[in-house]
Structure formats: C-alpha cells, structure tokens
Amino acid sequence: MASPTLRVQGLRKSFGDLQAVDDLSFEVAPGETFGLLGPNGAGKTTSISMICGLLDRDDGEVEVEGTAIRPGSIRGRELIGYVPQEIALYPELSGRDNLVFFARLYGLKGAEAKARIDETLEVVGLTERAGDPVVDYSGGMQRRLNIAAGMLHQPRLLILDEPTVGIDPQSRNAILEAVAALGESGMSVLYTTHYMEEAERLCRRVGIVDHGRLLALGTRRELVALVDQHDRITIRVTGQAAAAAEALHRLDEVIQVDATDDQTLECMVATASSLLPRLVGELDRAGVGIVDLRVAEPSLDSVFLHITGTALRD
Amino acid sequence: MASPAAHVWTLFWRDFRARLRDRSAIVLAILAPAALVTVLSFLVAGPDVQEIPVGVVAADAPVSEALEQGPLASLQDDDTLTVTTYDDEGALRTAVTDGDEEAGIVVAADGRSVIVLTNPGSPVAGAIAEAVSRSTALTVDGVGQAVVASQALGGSGDPQALAQQLVAAASPAEVVDATEGSDAIDPRTQVAAGMATFFLFFTVQFGVLGLLEERREGTLARILAAPVPAWQVLVSKVLVSFALGLVSMGFMVGFSSLLLGADWGDPLGVALLVVSGVTAAVATVSLVAGLARNPEQAGAIQAGVALVLGIVGGAFFSMARAGGAAAWATKLTPHYWFNEGLVRMTGGQDWTAVAGPVAALLLFAAVVGIPGLVLAGRVIRA
Numbered sequence: 001m002a003s004p005t006l007r008v009q010g011l012r013k014s015f016g017d018l019q020a021v022d023d024l025s026f027e028v029a030p031g032e033t034f035g036l037l038g039p040n041g042a043g044k045t046t047s048i049s050m051i052c053g054l055l056d057r058d059d060g061e062v063e064v065e066g067t068a069i070r071p072g073s074i075r076g077r078e079l080i081g082y083v084p085q086e087i088a089l090y091p092e093l094s095g096r097d098n099l100v101f102f103a104r105l106y107g108l109k110g111a112e113a114k115a116r117i118d119e120t121l122e123v124v125g126l127t128e129r130a131g132d133p134v135v136d137y138s139g140g141m142q143r144r145l146n147i148a149a150g151m152l153h154q155p156r157l158l159i160l161d162e163p164t165v166g167i168d169p170q171s172r173n174a175i176l177e178a179v180a181a182l183g184e185s186g187m188s189v190l191y192t193t194h195y196m197e198e199a200e201r202l203c204r205r206v207g208i209v210d211h212g213r214l215l216a217l218g219t220r221r222e223l224v225a226l227v228d229q230h231d232r233i234t235i236r237v238t239g240q241a242a243a244a245a246e247a248l249h250r251l252d253e254v255i256q257v258d259a260t261d262d263q264t265l266e267c268m269v270a271t272a273s274s275l276l277p278r279l280v281g282e283l284d285r286a287g288v289g290i291v292d293l294r295v296a297e298p299s300l301d302s303v304f305l306h307i308t309g310t311a312l313r314d
Numbered sequence: 315m316a317s318p319a320a321h322v323w324t325l326f327w328r329d330f331r332a333r334l335r336d337r338s339a340i341v342l343a344i345l346a347p348a349a350l351v352t353v354l355s356f357l358v359a360g361p362d363v364q365e366i367p368v369g370v371v372a373a374d375a376p377v378s379e380a381l382e383q384g385p386l387a388s389l390q391d392d393d394t395l396t397v398t399t400y401d402d403e404g405a406l407r408t409a410v411t412d413g414d415e416e417a418g419i420v421v422a423a424d425g426r427s428v429i430v431l432t433n434p435g436s437p438v439a440g441a442i443a444e445a446v447s448r449s450t451a452l453t454v455d456g457v458g459q460a461v462v463a464s465q466a467l468g469g470s471g472d473p474q475a476l477a478q479q480l481v482a483a484a485s486p487a488e489v490v491d492a493t494e495g496s497d498a499i500d501p502r503t504q505v506a507a508g509m510a511t512f513f514l515f516f517t518v519q520f521g522v523l524g525l526l527e528e529r530r531e532g533t534l535a536r537i538l539a540a541p542v543p544a545w546q547v548l549v550s551k552v553l554v555s556f557a558l559g560l561v562s563m564g565f566m567v568g569f570s571s572l573l574l575g576a577d578w579g580d581p582l583g584v585a586l587l588v589v590s591g592v593t594a595a596v597a598t599v600s601l602v603a604g605l606a607r608n609p610e611q612a613g614a615i616q617a618g619v620a621l622v623l624g625i626v627g628g629a630f631f632s633m634a635r636a637g638g639a640a641a642w643a644t645k646l647t648p649h650y651w652f653n654e655g656l657v658r659m660t661g662g663q664d665w666t667a668v669a670g671p672v673a674a675l676l677l678f679a680a681v682v683g684i685p686g687l688v689l690a691g692r693v694i695r696a
Contacts, residue, residue, distance in 0.1 A: 052539045056695075072695070074541040082539035088532035092332055104324040105540040107316040149536070 003066070005030050005157050005188035006051070011060035013046055013212075020046045022212040024060070028157065028190055033183040035203030036192040037300060043212035044192040045085060048161050051190070052082050064157050078106060081155035085162045087142045088149070091135035095126055095145050098134060099152055106153035116152055124148045124178055140171020147178060151187070158182060159190045164198065176201060196300045208304055215307045220300060227306035229298030230255060231272035233279070235265045238289035247286035251278060263291070272297065321542050325550035329524060330557055339520045343562035347513040348569055351506045355574045358501040365396045366439045369406040369415040369431075372399060384453055385446045395442070407431055417443035421450075499656050503577050506570030507656055510563055511591060511649045512629035515620035517562040518595045521555025523602070523616065525693050526609040534694065544694040548687065552596055559592035579659030583668040587655040590675035594648035597683025598623070604689020623647045651675050 004027035011024040021043045028034040036044050049055035051062050053069045053076075062069040067076035089098050096117060103113040121127045124144040134142060143163060151158055160179065164172045179202055183189050193199055199206045200220060207217040216223055237244045241259040248257050248267055253275045256268040269275050272295045283290060316324070333339045370386070389395040398415065400406040406418040410431045416439030418431030428447040432440030461473045499507070525547070528534035537547060567584060570576035578584045599616055606612030626633060626640075627649025633640045634650070644650045655671035 049535070052535075054535050054538055072544070074543055077539065077541040080539065082536060084532045084535055086532035088536040090328065090332070090533065092335065093328075101324065101328050102536070102540070104316060105321065105537060105542055107320075107541075109316075 003030075004028060005032075005065055006034075006190060007061075007063045008047075008051060009061045009063075011047060011050055011062070012058045013043075013050060013055065014058055020212050021050065021057075024209070024212070024214050026207050026214060026217055028188050030156075030188055031183065031186045032205065033179070033189040033191060033203050035199040035206040036190065036209055037194070037196065037199045037206050037304070038192075038209035039194050042194075042209045044209060045161055046212075047209070048082075048159055048190070048192060052080060052159060053077065078153065079156045081150040081153065081158040083147050083150035083158070083160040083163055085165060087146050089134050089142065089145060092133060094131050094133055095121070095137070095141075095148075096130040098145065099149060102149045103152055108153060116154070120148045120152050123151075123181065125174060138171070140167045140174065143167050143171060143175060144178070147175065151182065155187070157188045157190065161192050162194065163191075164193070164195065196304070200300055206300060208300075208307060210308050216303070220297075223300065223303045224298040227298075227303050229302055229306075230268040230270060231298065232296045233267040233269060233272055233276075234292075234294045234296070235267070235283075235290060236263055236292040237265065237283065238263070238291060239287070241265050243286060244283055244288040247282050247288060248279065251275065251282060254279075316541075318543075318546055321546045322550050322553070325537070325542075325547060326553045326557075329521065329550065329554045333520045333554060333558055336520065339517070339558065342513055342520075343517040343558055344565055347509045347562070347566055351509040351566065351570055352574065354505045354509065355502040355570070355576070358505055365393055366417070366436070366442065367398065367415045368395050368439065368443055369398050369400050369409050369418040371401070371403050371406050371418070371420040385449045389442070389446065403429070416440075419443050419447055499579075499653075499660050500577060502570065502574050503656065504653065506566060506574065506576045507578070507653055508624075508629035508649070510566035510570075511595075511627070511652050512620070512624040513566075514559055514562055514592065514595045515598060515623060516617070518555040518559045518592070518599045519602070519613065519616045520558055521553070522551045522596065522599045522690060523606075523609060523612045524554065525551050525603055525690060526606060526612050529693065530609060538694070544691060547694055548691055551690075552600065552687075555596045555599055556592055559595055560588065563588045563592060579656055580663070580665045580667075583655065583659045583663075583665035586665060586672050587652055587668055587675070590672045590679070591648055591652045593679040594675045594682070597679040597686055598648075599686075600690050601682050601686030604686050604691075604693060624649060628653055646678075648675050648678050651678070 006028040008027070009025050011021055012019075013021040024043075024047055026034070036047065038044055046055065050057045050060070050071075051069065053062070053071050053073065056071045064076050064079045067079060069076050069080070090101070093101065099117045099120065100113065103109070103117060108116055118127070121130050124147060126141060126145055126148065129137065129141065134145060137145065147160065147163055150160070163179070164175050167175075176198060179189060179191065183202065189202075191199070191202055205217065205219050206223065208215045208223070216226060218226070235244070241261070241263055244265055245257045245259055248254050248265065253269050253271070254267055255270065258266045260266055267279075269279075276293075276295070280290065280293075368386075386395065386397055390397055398409075400409065400418075403420045406415065406420060409415040410418045410433050413433060413435070416433050416436035418429075420429040420431065421427075422429065428451055430440065430444045430447050432443065461476050464471070464476060465473065525534065528537070534547070538544060567578055567588065571578060598619060602612055602616045602619060606615055624630070626643050627647030628634065628644055629649050633644040635641070651671040651674040654674075655668040658667040658671065659665075
C-alpha cells in the first residue's frame with residue numbers, strides 16, 4: 001500500500017467500565033473508500049470522534065498524511081472533512097450561507113470560496129435551493145448539505161458517520177452516488193454504516209467492528225473467504241435438470257449442484273464471474289437451454305453473522 | 315488558514331445575527347424591560363409637578379413682598395410653579411374654578427391673613443400653595459415681631475419701611491434633607507436601572523449558553539473538527555453575550571432617558587457601569603454554562619440565578635435598608651453595585667464617583683467568571 005492517507009494505530013477509549021473502543025488499528029489508502037461496518041453502539045462514532053481529534057483517547061495514534069491528529073491541537077485539521085451523523089447545520093441560515101460559514105472556518109474566502117461553494121452545491125444537487133433556509137429543506141436535502149459542508153474545503157480524507165440514517169431511498173441513493181463520485185475523484189473516504197449494502201456498494205475494503213473491536217478487515221472477497229462462503233448460481237433450464245446437473249459436475253470449479261425442481265439448479269462455485277462463460281458453454285454442449293441465470297455472491301451480512309454470531313442489528 | 319480574529323468574527327457574527335433575529339432574545343432584551351419600566355415608572359414617579367399654574371392676589375405690600383421674594387421665587391426658579399398676579403380675589407377665584415389656575419393665594423389687605431384657593435382636581439397644587447402660604451405667614455409673623463421689638467426698644471423709624479427692609483433682608487436658612495436615602499436617584503431612573511439589570515441577566519444567556527445548544531445539535535463538533543481552537547469558540551460566545559448585554563442596557567438607558575425622563579447621570583460614568591455590569595452578567599452565565607449538563611438545565615439555572623440576584627440586589631425594592639443579613643447579602647450582587655454607582659453620581663458627581671462600584675462589579679466578574687470560563691471550556695472539549 002502507498003503511504004496511507006489515514007493511519008489508526010491501537011486506538012482505545014473507555015467510559016467507566018465500558019470499553020467503547022478497544023485496540024482499533026487500520027489504514028485508509030489514498031483514493032480508497034474504506035468502510036467501518038457495525039451495529040449501533042459498536043464504537044464507530046467514538047472512533048471517528050477520536051480520529052477527528054474531538055475526543056480524548058486513552059491510547060493510540062492517528063495520523064492523516066503523516067500529520068499526527070491530537071485533541072486540543074488544530075494541526076492537520078484542514079486535511080480532514082467531517083460529516084457528523086446528525087444534521088449539524090444552522091436551520092435559520094440558507095444552504096449557501098451555511099457553506100459560507102464553514103468555508104470561512106477553513107480559511108476560504110472571496111472568489112475561491114464562492115467557486116468551491118458553487119461546485120459543492122452542484123455535486124450534492126442543491127444549486128436550485130441554495131438560497132432557501134435549511135429549515136425548509138427535506139430530510140434528504142439536509143443530509144446532502146450536511147455532506148457538502150464536510151467536503152467543501154476539498155479535504156484529503158472525508159469522514160462520513162452514517163450519512164444516510166433516516167432518509168428516503170431516493171435521497172439515500174443520491175448520497176451514495178455522491179460519495180462514490182468522491183471516491184472516484186481520488187479523495188480518501190472513511191465511511192461508517194450499519195447498512196451492509198452501503199458498505200458493499202461503496203467500499204473497496206471494510207472493517208467489521210462490534211463492541212469496540214475490529215473483528216475483521218479486508219475486501220469483501222477476503223472477508224467472505226474468511227468464513228468459507230461461496231458464490232451461488234441459480235439456473236432455470238429447458239429440459240431435464242438432471243442432465244444439466246450432470247454436465248455441470250464436469251466442471252472442476254463447481255463445488256456442489258442441487259436440483260431444486262425439474263427445471264431449476266443451484267450451484268455453489270468458488271468464483272462465479274470467471275466460471276460463467278465455461279458454465280454456459282458446457283450446458284450448451286449438453287443440449288440444455290438456459291431460461292434464466294442468477295448469480296448471488298456471499299454478502300457481508302453472512303460474514304457478520306459468522307464473525308459475531310449475531311445478525312447485524314440496527 | 316484564517317487568522318484567530320477572523321475565526322472569532324465568523325463565529326461571533328453568525329451567532330449574534332441569529333440572536334438578533336430570535337424573538338425570545340428580543341423580548342427579553344428589549345420588549346419586556348421596556349414595557350415593565352414604562353408601567354413601573356408611572357407607578358412610582360407620582361404626578362408631574364412642573365410649571366403648576368398658581369395665581370396670586372397681593373393686596374398687602376410687605377406680605378406680598380415676603381411671598382414673592384421667598385418661596386414663590388424659588389419655586390418659580392426651578393419651574394415648579396408658574397405664578398400669575400391678579401388684581402382681585404374674585405378674578406382669581408374664577409380662574410381657579412375654571413381650571414386656568416390650579417391654586418390661588420390671596421393676601422388680605424390688612425396683611426393679617428393669607429387665603430389659599432384650591433381646585434379639587436389639583437390636590438398637589440393646593441398642597442404646595444398652602445405650604446407656600448404658611449411659610450410666608452411665618453416670615454410675616456417674624457417681621458412683625460421684629461418691628462414691635464424695634465419700637466419697644468426705642469426705635470424711631472417708620473414701621474412700614476422697617477418691615478420692608480426686614481423682608482428684603484430675609485435670607486431663609488438652607489434646608490438640608492439629612493434623612494437616610496435622601497441621596498437616592500429619582501424613582502424613574504431607579505426603576506429603569508433595576509429592570510435593565512434584572513433583564514440583563516436573562517439576555518446574556520443567549521450567547522454563552524448557546525455552547526450547550528451547539529453541542530447537542532452537533533454544530534460544535536463540526537466547528538471543532540475544523541482548524542478552530544476551542545478558545546476561539548468560547549471567546550466568540552462570550553462576545554455574543556457581551557454584545558447582547560450592551561444592546562439591552564444601551565437600549566434601556568436611551569429609552570428611559572428619552573421617553574420616561576430618567577436621569578442616569580454622567581454618560582461616562584454610566585458607560586463604565588454598563589460595561590462592568592454586563593461583564594458581571596456574562597461571568598455569571600459562563601459559570602452556569604460550565605455547571606449545566608444541557609440547555610434546558612442551563613436555562614432553568616440561569617433563570618433562578620437572575621431572579622435571586624435581581625430580588626436580593628434590589629432590582630424591585632431596596633434590600634439595603636432591611637438591615638442584617640439582607641443588607642449584607644445585597645452587597646454581594648452586581649445589581650446593588652450598579653445602582654450604587656448611579657446613586658453616587660447623583661448631585662452632579664462625575665464619572666469618577668463610580669470607581670468603587672465599578673471595581674466591585676469587576677471583582678464579582680472575576681470571582682465568578684474565571685471558574686466559569688474554565689468550566690465552560692470543559693463543555694467545549696467534552
């Protein structure tokens with residue numbers, strides 16, 4: 001890995017008897033979108049507060065682009081963009097005035113600030129409503145402006161703490177698209193969520209946390225490999241499923257084939273994407289027509305279930 | 315990177331503008347004290363005793379001279395009375411009955427009696443006319459006795475001329491009011507000052523206590539995640555409280571002076587008292603912000619503190635004359651020292667007269683404010 005944008009090493013925090021964060025270590029590479037996945041109360045927000053320098057830590061180190069981030073010091077703060085879980089905006093101000101306020105805190109002013117604000121409003125799709133008071137925005141619009149305020153100064157690392165909590169699917173999708181675009185633009189993103197599908201959709205690597213501990217870390221495939229899960233291919237065929245099953249057994253990568261009815265097969269394979277062309281060819285040679293074919297990769301949900309012994313709770 | 319001053323200004327201006335648009339802040343800083351002081355000042359000030367029209371019939375020369383050179387002259391000089399001379403009692407009675415004059419004084423031709431005519435609708439004017447007449451009668455009596463004594467001792471001069479000389483030479487002794495509290499400021503100013511300082515302690519909460527609101531709303535964390543040190547946030551909030559306090563006090567001084575006739579005293583002295591009073595109030599609210607856990611708790615504590623300090627400090631009625639613990643306790647409040655500063659400027663004293671009260675206010679601010687700021691700083695970092 002190139003020199004990481006974010007390096008978190010041995011982070012610990014306790015509140016009385018509660019060990020909120022316990023020896024948390026991970027890195028985020030330049031341009032990477034990294035996910036911290038865990039249920040509410042897992043320690044994600046506490047971890048983020050320490051990473052941003054907002055909360056004293058019991059132990060551990062945080063560096064952003066080699067600059068140590070410490071509570072009580074503003075060194076390196078301009079490298080970080082922070083999007084808190086709550087809507088941390090001033091409702092009486094317009095969307096634009098909110099951004100002007102936060103831009104000034106990062107030293108942006110004049111034409112530069114205006115250009116950044118216009119650009120950011122465009123990214124989050126709020127240009128048309130920029131002059132309206134935030135109190136008149138829908139929940140989704142407020143969430144988008146909340147993100148805009150964090151990315152306004154073009155930080156090297158954008159930290160988003162559950163940015164899609166409590167909003168409608170349309171706004172959620174808009175936010176996920178905006179975050180994906182940020183990742184593609186080269187910005188490093190630390191994204192916390194308790195939604196599996198968001199982590200799977202946005203993040204190259206995911207850290208699974210619960211009870212303050214990092215339980216597993218890796219790409220989705222690496223995590224899936226940890227729990228010995230396989231891709232599942234469901235095929236509806238013309239003709240006899242038994243003949244089709246016999247043909248599929250001839251492929252080494254096929255681990256298991258089950259006929260669920262006369263015309264439907266379920267195959268467990270190691271990697272569906274690389275096998276599919278040969279699988280289709282084999283069925284064709286066996287004279288079996290394909291009516292429908294679906295691939296289901298193992299989900300982080302099953303990984304979480306396997307690692308923690310419980311399903312991901314809200 | 316923005317300068318510290320730029321950060322503080324950005325934080326201050328956003329909050330200050332929001333507070334000026336906040337109806338509850340306007341009510342507590344401007345409307346409520348203005349309304350209360352208007353009502354109370356009319357209740358405490360009593361009737362207006364300025365330029366009361368009084369008619370005089372002066373039939374006897376020595377007595378009339380005693381009257382016009384004595385109390386009537388001084389009451390005309392300070393614009394308490396406007397005196398008109400009538401030729402006969404009948405014309406004056408008609409004027410009093412018609413309301414052209416609120417009272418009348420008739421000196422009988424023999425100089426032996428002074429008749430007071432009063433209008434039932436103007437009891438104050440009647441009382442003044444009666445007091446003036448009695449005072450004149452005493453003077454005349456004294457002059458008469460002096461003439462008699464002079465003649466008894468073999469004086470050969472004209473008694474009438476002697477009487478006129480005695481009246482002209484009469485120089486009333488200076489009357490000094492030595493009762494306790496006689497140096498108090500006028501009632502309207504006292505009410506205005508009391509209400510201004512009472513509501514000041516409610517007004518200033520909108521700045522510093524905003525720290526707790528911003529912590530709950532998440533904007534404080536967002537600000538601190540930026541390259542903004544905690545002290546700049548605290549300073550900006552203190553400045554918001556301070557500015558709101560100045561706006562409220564400045565308005566009350568101007569409003570009560572221009573519309574209600576309050577006389578606060580030397581402007582520089584008043585300015586020093588206002589600044590030090592606002593400092594004491596901001597110090598108090600800083601301590602409350604540091605002790606409270608949430609905005610609701612802070613608001614309740616601040617309301618209680620403002621109420622207790624206001625009552626004990628004499629915002630509504632003086633506790634200083636109650637004696638004992640009450641008199642001792644009232645001197646621990648900023649309200650007392652603010653009022654004391656105004657009292658010390660009565661009688662034309664300049665701004666230097668407020669040095670003691672200003673020092674007391676600043677001492678209060680230091681004792682309360684320093685731990686308050688330390689604790690409020692912990693709120694920011696929590």
